[in-house]
Structures are given as C-alpha cells and as structure tokens.
Amino acid sequence: MASPDTDVSDLVDSLSLDEKCSLVRGAADPEGTATGYVPGVPRLDIPEFRLADGPLGIRIPGRSSTAFPASIAVASTFDPELARRQGVAMAREAKASGQHAVLGPGLNLIRVPNCGRNFEYYAEDPVVTADFAAAVVEGIQSEDVLATPKHYVANNQETKRLVVSAEVGERALRELYLPGFEAAVEAGAGSVMTAYNRVNGTHMSDHRRLVTEVLKDEWGFDGYVVSDWFGTESAVGAATAGLDLEMPGISLEALHEAFGLDPDAEMLEEGDDESIPAGETTTPRFATELKSAVESGAVPADRLDDMVARILGQMARIGLLDGDWGDGGALDTPDHRDLAETLAARGTVLLKNDDGSLPLSDDADVALVGPGVAEAMLGGGGSSEVTPAREVSALEGIRARTDGSVAFEPGVERVVTPSFFDDGPADGDDHADDFPGGKTPDIDAAADCAREADVAVVVVRDATTEGADRETLRLPGEQDELVAAVADAAARTVVVVQSGGPVELPWRDSVDAIVESWYPGQADGDALASVLYGDADPSGRLPVTFAPEDSYPTAAEERFPGVGEEAQYDEGVFVGYRHFDAADADDEPTYPFGHGLSYATFEYGDAEVRGDDAVAVEVTNASDRDGREVVQAYVRPPAVAGVERPMRELAGYAAVEVAAGETETVELSLSEHAFRRYDDSEGWTVDAGEYVVEVGRSSRDVRAETTVSR
Numbered sequence: 001m002a003s004p005d006t007d008v009s010d011l012v013d014s015l016s017l018d019e020k021c022s023l024v025r026g027a028a029d030p031e032g033t034a035t036g037y038v039p040g041v042p043r044l045d046i047p048e049f050r051l052a053d054g055p056l057g058i059r060i061p062g063r064s065s066t067a068f069p070a071s072i073a074v075a076s077t078f079d080p081e082l083a084r085r086q087g088v089a090m091a092r093e094a095k096a097s098g099q100h101a102v103l104g105p106g107l108n109l110i111r112v113p114n115c116g117r118n119f120e121y122y123a124e125d126p127v128v129t130a131d132f133a134a135a136v137v138e139g140i141q142s143e144d145v146l147a148t149p150k151h152y153v154a155n156n157q158e159t160k161r162l163v164v165s166a167e168v169g170e171r172a173l174r175e176l177y178l179p180g181f182e183a184a185v186e187a188g189a190g191s192v193m194t195a196y197n198r199v200n201g202t203h204m205s206d207h208r209r210l211v212t213e214v215l216k217d218e219w220g221f222d223g224y225v226v227s228d229w230f231g232t233e234s235a236v237g238a239a240t241a242g243l244d245l246e247m248p249g250i251s252l253e254a255l256h257e258a259f260g261l262d263p264d265a266e267m268l269e270e271g272d273d274e275s276i277p278a279g280e281t282t283t284p285r286f287a288t289e290l291k292s293a294v295e296s297g298a299v300p301a302d303r304l305d306d307m308v309a310r311i312l313g314q315m316a317r318i319g320l321l322d323g324d325w326g327d328g329g330a331l332d333t334p335d336h337r338d339l340a341e342t343l344a345a346r347g348t349v350l351l352k353n354d355d356g357s358l359p360l361s362d363d364a365d366v367a368l369v370g371p372g373v374a375e376a377m378l379g380g381g382g383s384s385e386v387t388p389a390r391e392v393s394a395l396e397g398i399r400a401r402t403d404g405s406v407a408f409e410p411g412v413e414r415v416v417t418p419s420f421f422d423d424g425p426a427d428g429d430d431h432a433d434d435f436p437g438g439k440t441p442d443i444d445a446a447a448d449c450a451r452e453a454d455v456a457v458v459v460v461r462d463a464t465t466e467g468a469d470r471e472t473l474r475l476p477g478e479q480d481e482l483v484a485a486v487a488d489a490a491a492r493t494v495v496v497v498q499s500g501g502p503v504e505l506p507w508r509d510s511v512d513a514i515v516e517s518w519y520p521g522q523a524d525g526d527a528l529a530s531v532l533y534g535d536a537d538p539s540g541r542l543p544v545t546f547a548p549e550d551s552y553p554t555a556a557e558e559r560f561p562g563v564g565e566e567a568q569y570d571e572g573v574f575v576g577y578r579h580f581d582a583a584d585a586d587d588e589p590t591y592p593f594g595h596g597l598s599y600a601t602f603e604y605g606d607a608e609v610r611g612d613d614a615v616a617v618e619v620t621n622a623s624d625r626d627g628r629e630v631v632q633a634y635v636r637p638p639a640v641a642g643v644e645r646p647m648r649e650l651a652g653y654a655a656v657e658v659a660a661g662e663t664e665t666v667e668l669s670l671s672e673h674a675f676r677r678y679d680d681s682e683g684w685t686v687d688a689g690e691y692v693v694e695v696g697r698s699s700r701d702v703r704a705e706t707t708v709s710r
C-alpha cells in the first residue's frame, strides 16, 4: 500500500476556491470510460481521477472485463478468502482501464427478499456481510485501488429508493445494518458511498449523525464520502453533514449521452412519482450551489478544505499524486477466468438431492430444458452490468463435459433481464431471439424431450434489476408450469435455479434435486457442469432464508415497500433467520439460513471450547469422495428479563476440505458481535451468563453443542 507521503495540506492551500469546488464534484469524462470523473488540476499536477462501477466486475462502456458471479453467490461460498481474491482481480482490471476507484462492494443487508438488488449484496446476516465486505475491500485496496462500500445505509429496497425513509431503531441499525460498513472501513476502504434513501426522515447525503458522527468520528474513517449518482439533496445540507464528493456532477441528459444509458431504464423514477418533481432529483448541487455557499459562510471554508483534503489524501495514498500508480493492471487473465469459475462453482448451493440423483454419471443422456440455457446468466440489470470477453452457457458447459447426449428444449419464452444500457449485456439484444436449432417454446415438447432422456436438467431463472423490486418471489413467466410438466414426464428431474435472491419453489416435492446457482456470471456453464457432474463438491450454503413470500417479516405493506414515503423497520433485529427462529414465527423456512448439501457425508465430533472466543470440532468425511464442508457456529444467548433477543446468531464459520475417510479439526473463531446486543441507553452490552454454542451444518442442523461464559 502506498503511504500518503505527499503533503496534501500544502496542496489544499495552493488551490483557488474554484479549483477546490471542481475537485469535490464530478464532471463528464473526456475519455468516456469512468462512471464518475474528477478532472484534476493540471496547474498543480493533480491528475484526473476515475471511479468505475462494480461490484460484480468492472463496468467500462464499450470494453469487456471479467463478469464475476453475483455477490450473493460469492457470500454463499462462506469463504471470504475467495472474496479477497475477487477484490484483487477487480482492482487489477480497474487499473488496466485507468480507473482509480471501484464502486463496490455493495453490502446492504438483505432485509427484503423482493429487493431488486439483492444479487449485489451478500447476506441477511451481519457477520457474513461484514466478513465478505471486509475481504473484498482488503483485496481491492491491496492493489492501490480505492474500494467504495455502498450504499450507506439502510438501502434495502429499490421501490421509491430516492425518497423512502427507513424508519429504523438504533438497535437494528447497530446490530444489523451498520456492521458491514464498519468492517469495510476497518479493512481500509478509501471511500464510502451514501445511499439514496432517507433514514428516520433525513436523506443519507444530509445525514450528519450517520455520516460525520458515526462514520467519520466514531469509526475514524479518514477517506472521502461520495454521493450516490444524483443522490445529493442539497449542497449546504450535504457538505455540512459530511459528504465530500458529489457524483456525477453533470445533468441526467449529459450522463445518458456519456454512457449510452437507455432513456427508458427505471433508474431514477424521475417524474414517475408525484413526490419527486421532474428535475428535482437530478440537479447537480455542488456544481450550482457550493461556491456561493462557501462564500456566504453557509458551508465553512475549512469544511471545503477537509472535503478536498480527504479526496487528495486518498489519491496520495494510492500513489496517484506521485505519478506512481498504475502498475499491475490486467484484464480477463486466465487467473481471473479461473477465479470467476471457482467462485461460481463454490457459490452454488445444493438445496435438495434425493437418492443421490446428483452427481450425474458421465454418460447420462440429458434433456436440457429451459429458456435461458443457451445464454450465460451474467447478472441482474443496472449499474453493475458487466460485459465479459467470454461467457459459457449451460448448454455449452454441459455439452463440453458429458460423454452422453444432450437434447435441448426451451419450453417457455425467454426471461429477459432489463438493462440500463442501450447496448447492455443483460438486455438480451446480444442474443438472437431464436433458440438454438430453431426450437420454439413449447412445454409439451420439453416434457417429451425429458421423457426420452436419462435425466432432465431444467434451468429456470428470474430477472431482477436495480431500480425495481420483484413483485413476487415466484419465477417469471410459465417456468413453474414448465418444471411441473418436466417433473411429471422425466425419470429424474434436476432443477437449476438462477436467481438474485430467494424464490418460491412450488414444485420442489416433485423433483429429485435442486441446485441454486444465483447469477453465476461468465463461467455459468462450466461451473454448473462441474457441480452437476461432481468435479467440485457443492459447498455453497444459503446466506439468506428461503421461505414462502408471505412469511417474511417484510410481508406487511408498512414494512415493505412502506406506506407513503416511510418503510417501518419495526421488526427490529428479527430479520431473516432471526425472524424464522423466533418462537412466534408461524412458518418454517423452506430452506434455512446456512443450508446446503454435499456429495460427501460429514460426521461431527464433540465441540470443544478453545480460549474465550473459539470452538473446535472434528469433522470426518465418512464418504468415499473428497468433500468441502462449511462448519458453522451459532450462539444462543442467556435469557435476560425484559430483553428480546434472536434465538441464535451466527458467530463463526469455516470452509474446509476433508479428503474421503479423513478427519480434520476445524477451529472457528466466534465473533463478539454474536454475544453483544445494542441497548438504546447503555450502548453495546454483553449480558453475563452462559451462552450455548451450536456447531453444525446450518442454522437448523446442529451437530454439536457446548457453552461459553461471558
């Protein structure tokens, strides 16, 4: 890591007011590569500064880069080291395109299963979110590229995202929504992006308490805070609240032109919503109002100096002010391709596998059914869209792997992910409307095809996007009918679900195996084939609970999408498995948090406490194939009168390779986060007493128990 050896305070002193103002707001990138661009000050050798979108890869208009799996798939690996490597790879790709900052990771907690951007986030659990966010940040920053964890904070839905106020209590903020950001800051993030929404009535770009008092003062964040694009509500409010850089700093029309944005994309709901007067949300504020606000004293001059110093400080930190930046960039390398495939395979979750239906035998004759099997599932729509140089569809991946025959039927109409971009990878225009072999969608033909094969593999998918939430957790179109028809006809049916978050699986009892592969990115078909044929032991685990839509705590309208402009977070800390585990929850999860099967069989020994904050357990692979197990530890707190706590909270986990017949001792460190609770008057509190530590395969599959005291 480069040290900030250039004295930025001298530089700040040498800048005129106009120059300072030009450094804290975006402008149009003359090169057209950056999502956000700051022109620099040539007079003082301050170079241009470029920010590129993530978090699933680097998005550069007109160029290709590695399309990694969705972040929810990355979290499903339960292996933060892989996320760190992804951060390194993304940073190298950013460098190769002259981009100094990556606009990622996205790390909002998955509160609402319908959220259109869940694929860009990690988990419904704060420990998993914090671990993965920190790992990606560490990877990005280790290459002298700035990470930008986003969207700070409580940006948990897309509906009315520009105006909705998350009405959230301090305890839930502290226990669930803030820890990921704090971990990202601790891991060295150079910048943080504010969210579009309000929190308890105050727009996040104007939120002095959360931006200045919590992020900067309490956590010691010394980087810069950047707005989301057009997310600045007022110049004075934002600058005095602690915002340091406004993006994009240009008009919506200029942005559309610069990026080939599809004018119909539901990016900003401009004009659609009576509460947002046309033009109101997309006026660059710093560009038009900051200078006069500093001149009038409404924004103190030393606040502007601090804004500039924070930006220049991060430019110095990565070596940009010394002309010492840019080595080590590389796009689409074999390493990056391999990593994209490893992440996609390890992030694939085997939800169900009756009678050893999987892995497939090498010579099985396969009926490959589904409208998307000839197109890799790259991601969702929106600012995270990446165009890869190569992509492998399920059809290509399975054809390359099998010794048997592969017959194909689409079954139903294509499911098209909306794109933000005219030439967007996700908009389907890249792919001919025709299915391979001139096939047409026909459920009966798909059932006939399935009947003749040894096994039917049905690939179904949803289509989610930034800017809109899912109206239902059902799969789009007639895909449920397709699965049911194939399951009826086939000797064996394996369903592969490619979704951005939890979906309902109404046919699950009539199929033999279900695989959740999220949005696997460019390596889709190769990763899928390696899991289906058992080249990789499926070791993905669910970072979100799968349950019927109406059983999530956010099923109530006042909680999601909210009434008027308020979403009530009055479920408090009872989000995800914390809700389903509560005694008064009516419904059982379909598949619980942490769930995921293996091809190997694991047996657990007794759990043993190690020191104050670790447990160890012996895990034996009792099968004749090598496996990869994700050992999880949950903490159950002692009862305290008058205090409602989740029944269990994830405290630690480890992904471990165990060879056939072998035993490994796995040590898990227990995060203090699982022991403490946030008390509105006392702050962080650890109740004295005995805590049960449950060690097992998921939040509902406990294999060993022990206790620790606090």
Ligand code: NOJ
Residues within 6 Å of the ligand: 035, 053, 054, 103, 150, 151, 228, 229, 383
């Ligand atoms: C809006 C999105 O919310 C954010 O994630 C993205 O980085 C910016 N647009 C820039 O594209």
